[in-house]
Amino acid sequence: MKAKVSRKAHFNAAHRLFCPDWDQARNQEVFGKCSNPNFHGHNYELIVSVTGPIDPITGFVMDLKVLKDLIQTEVEDVLDHKNLNAEIPEFATLNPTAENIAVVIWNKLRPHLQSALELEVQLYETPRNYVTFNGL
Ligand code: NI
16 A cells, blocks of 8 residues: 655745856746846745655655655755855756756755655745646
8 A cells, every 4th residue: 555645844035047158038038037147036835745665564654754854955055045046056057947946856856765765856936836746
């Protein structure tokens, strides 16, 4: 028997979306307000889900306290109140879109989980816009 367990988390961060090869007019056209050269913030809502077999002894797929602490140290402590472009090495040359942030978060968490567990990251950049990444 498998189940999916999830933990919600939250962080605030600033970013700017742009392609360095384009002028500001083109960046504005493609990325809109998210291309403001002076950066802007989002309230990111994160849902991390882990799917795997239910351990017959504990009844857990994974101890959610462990997952909570992992999200805290690997994601919230690293990204919260940061300028993603300027302060997070992964985004030095990678556009910090919700898609790419979800991939970076997935890559930070994956090494800490048992290989039998599947990992899915959902990242809400706004209450209505969200991205799902599961490693594929
Ligand atoms: Ni934005």
